[in-house]
Amino acid sequence: MSFETFAQQMVYDALFSNxxxxxxxxxxxxxxxxxxxxxxxxxxxxxxxxVYDDVPYMPEGMPREYFPYIVIGDDSSxxxxxxxxxxAEVDITIDIWSRQAGFKETKRLMGxxxxxxxxxxxxxxxxxxxxxxxxxxxxxxxxxxETRHGVMRFKLTVQKEN
Numbered sequence: 325m326s327f328e329t330f331a332q333q334m335v336y337d338a339l340f341s342n343x344x345x346x347x348x349x350x351x352x353x354x355x356x357x358x359x360x361x362x363x364x365x366x367x368x369x370x371x372x373x374x375v376y377d378d379v380p381y382m383p384e385g386m387p388r389e390y391f392p393y394i395v396i397g398d399d400s401s402x403x404x405x406x407x408x409x410x411x412a413e414v415d416i417t418i419d420i421w422s423r424q425a426g427f428k429e430t431k432r433l434m435g436x437x438x439x440x441x442x443x444x445x446x447x448x449x450x451x452x453x454x455x456x457x458x459x460x461x462x463x464x465x466x467x468x469x470e471t472r473h474g475v476m477r478f479k480l481t482v483q484k485e486n
Contacts (some may be wrong), residue, residue, distance in 0.1 A: 325449070325451075327401055327412035327484075328384075328399055328401050328446075331368055331401075331453070331480045332377070332396055334446050335396055335416055335418070335441065335478070335480075337362070337375060337436065338395060338441060338444060339375045339440055340375040369481045373420070374393045375393070375398050376396070379393070381405070382444060390424055391421060392422040392429055393420075393435055394418060399415060401414040403411060406469065407484055413479055415477055415480075418441075420433045420434055420474035421473060422471070422472040423472070425469055426472075429472070430472040430474040431463070434461055434474045437480065438458055438464075442478070444456040447479075450484065450485050451483065452483045452484075453482055457477055459479055460477050462474070462475045
């Protein structure tokens, strides 16, 4: 699995799912199968919108009930290797789409995404998210005058476990 694929899956799992058990052990998120008596149970808070990797076809002028939704957007990565560790820094863009008047819903969802992802640390599937840092956000009104678009970017520092 590539660093980008792992990072995208972790972002998706964190935003969408709280079905899998995770625990915090020594300050790090780990799979619940790896927990011991010193671990604290925790589940990720699910954001209050549907999360997509690829938005299904939605016709132009689609009804309001399809909104709001969140899309895991573009990413880029750069090497973060050391002499004895393979790693990458992966920048991931999160897009929030709303048709509620004003920016209240968009900004609320941006806050939920921030609360879940900022400083997220995960150990899973042979990878370690060393850190996930918020980089920037912006709220925009789309050209149709009705759709609101929140854009956020996070930097995940990912390390492959030896």
